[in-house]
Amino acid sequence: MSTVAELKDKLNVELDAEGFLVNPDDWTPEIAEILAKEEGIEELTDRHWQVINFVRDYFKEHGEPPTLRAITKRSGVPTKELYQLFPKGPAKKVARIAGLGKPKGCI
Amino acid sequence: MKRLVILGAGTAGTMVANRLVRELDMEEWKITIVDEYETHYYQPGFLFIPFGIYNKKDVIKPKRDFLPPEVEVIISPIELIEPDKNRVRLRRDDRYLPYDYLIIATGAKTNPEETPGMKEHEWHKSIYDFYTVEGAVALHKHLRTWQGGRLILNIAEMPIKCPVAPLEFLFLADWYFHEQGIRDRVDLTLVTPLPGAFTKPKAAQLLGDILEEKGINLVTEYNIERVEPDEKAIYSFDERKVEYDLLVTIPVNMGDAVIERSGIGDELNFVPTEKYTLKARDFDNVFVLGDATNLPTSKAGSVAHFEVDVFIENFMRYIDGLDLLPTFDGHANCYIESGFGKGILIDFNYDVEPLPGNFPLPGVGPFALLRETRMNHWGKMMFRWMYWNILLKGKEMPIPAQMSMAGKWS
Structure with missing residues (x-):
């Protein structure tokens, strides 16, 4: 795994301290591939892309990344499979790969 | 006559009803409040029931005792909210309630049936909740x-x-x-979906340290998939197994089912609400108060109280044709009981996380912030009296609605 500084150079975009894109408009599918590798996902399959595209569309509509429950209820990918696609904390991982900020989670 | 309907006579609904009859000209307004149940629960007291500190009688009173006589009270389940027709359908007598303004204060509930295996044959045998009075009493x-x-x-x-x-x-x-003299025979573990002991980083660290001092284990980023009640184990979506002898669960919390039936909520049946004004995002004559909102602040009575303060001021402007002011800051103020007669106080809002320092409270305070003291424990105990006698009745509390930085060490 690269450090945030190394990643910044590689992607040539602004990242926050935890390696999330600062500006969602900087995102490209190539950036998604690189960030996925950082998260330990070697190849993005169609199922991965179904989730990533859903999450980006959701963000456009709501102005924030969806919660895990919103993803499973509306993306057509069940929770169990989400954990297989994006192991450990899928909501956070997808948000990062999709070029969005870290989900606020909850208070 | 203008008609205002309040849905839910819990903490938020009761407080706002009491405030509205004082602020509005009751010769021009008709206020109706609807709730399914006759009983008001002091929910912060549930925590103390399993340990025999409070009993059931300490936490329940009739709702009517706290509602003003000027308000029409209807006890009935709510069938449907129809904001496009400005009316609410009640289940009792299939009655319709038309309104000019609506306040949704239908709260949040626990839903153990959302997790497979939870509310089955071991429910209230080896699996308990304490967010309901029944669960808290059974656990005791x-x-x-x-x-x-x-x-x-x-x-x-x-x-x-x-x-x-x-x-x-x-x-x-x-x-x-x-x-009880059996602490050495009890293994205590918090298993949480959060990355730490609490949602806000600074408080999470302090509270995490206290867990460690007390020898309480912490398992983080754990999203439960199912309970295996016969095996006495829980499994996460990523197949991590945690075994128990006694499972105390905080089940999935969701907004009221009427929100889902009416198609006006998010995935958890919380109503999308404007963060700083408390107006429903999609409707101009609907406001949302208390746990029913989707706002990124705590679902707690103190938040409902600060919301009501802000709402009243704004509502009086709104009905006179003025704009709503963005004055709600997400303020929350919580006493945390930490055991052995001590407590911690935290005070925070949308933007400022809990900070150490002192919380000035005229006549009583100051209370130490983010530190364990005996005074904070007494603050928590005193609060039950304040809740029934001051807070619900909408009387003045010596705490401003907006968070103040006074006394905080930032």
Whole structure:
């Protein structure tokens, strides 16, 4: 795994301290591939892309990344499979790969 | 006559009804409040029932005792909210209630049936909740004869009402089992979907340290998939297994089912609400108060109280044709019971996380912030009296609605 500084150079975009894109408009599918590798996902399959595209569309509509429950209820990918696609904390991982900020989670 | 309907006579609904009859000209307004149940629960008191500190009688009173006589009270389930027709359909007598303005204060509930295996044959035998009075009383009975073992406290999913209550439960459990002389035979573990002990980083660190001092284990980023009640184990979506002898669960919290039936909520049946004004995002004559909102602040009585303060001022402007002011800052103020007669106080809002310092309270304070003191414990105990006698009745509380930086060490 690269450090945030190394990643910044590689992607040539602004990242926050935890390696999330600062500006969602900087995102490209190539950036998604690189960030996925950082998260330990070697190849993005169609199922991965179904989730990533859903999450980006959701963000456009709501102005924030969806919660895990919103993803499973509306993306057509069940929770169990989400954990297989994006192991450990899928909501956070997808948000990062999709070029969005870290989900606020909850208070 | 203008008609204002309030849905829900819990903490938020009761407070706002009391404030509105004082502020509005009641010769021009008709206010109706609807609730399914006759009984008001002091929900912060549920925490103390499993440990025998409070009993059922300490936390329940009739709702009518706290509602002003000028308000029409209807006890009925709510069938449907129809904002496009400006009316609410009640289940009782299939009656319609038309309104000019609507306040949704239908709260949040626990939903154990959302997690497979939870509310089945071991429910209230080896699996308990304490967010209902029935669960808290049943757990008290269980603890009185329990000989020790692995006690797991699991938070199913965020957000939950009163996010500090699970920690308080464990702090009190540590104290309780010490008193019973069996602490060495009890293994206490918090299993949480959060990355730490609490949602806000600074408080999470302090509270995490207290867990460690008390010998309470912490399992983080754990999203429960199912309970295996016969095996006495819980499994996460990523197949991590945690075994228990006694499972205390904070089930999935969701808004009221009427929100889903009416098609006006998010995935958890919370109503999309404007963050700084408390107006429903999609409707101009609907406001949302208390736990029913989707706002990124705590679901807690203190938040409902600050919301009502802000709402009243804004509503009086709104009905005179003025704009709503963006004055709600997400203010929350919570006493955290930490066991052995001590407590912690935290005070925060949307932008400022809990900070250490002192909380000035005229006539009584100051209370120490983000530190364990005996005074904070007494603040928490005194609060039950304040709740029934001052807060619900909408009388003046000596705490401003907006968070203040006074006394905080930033």
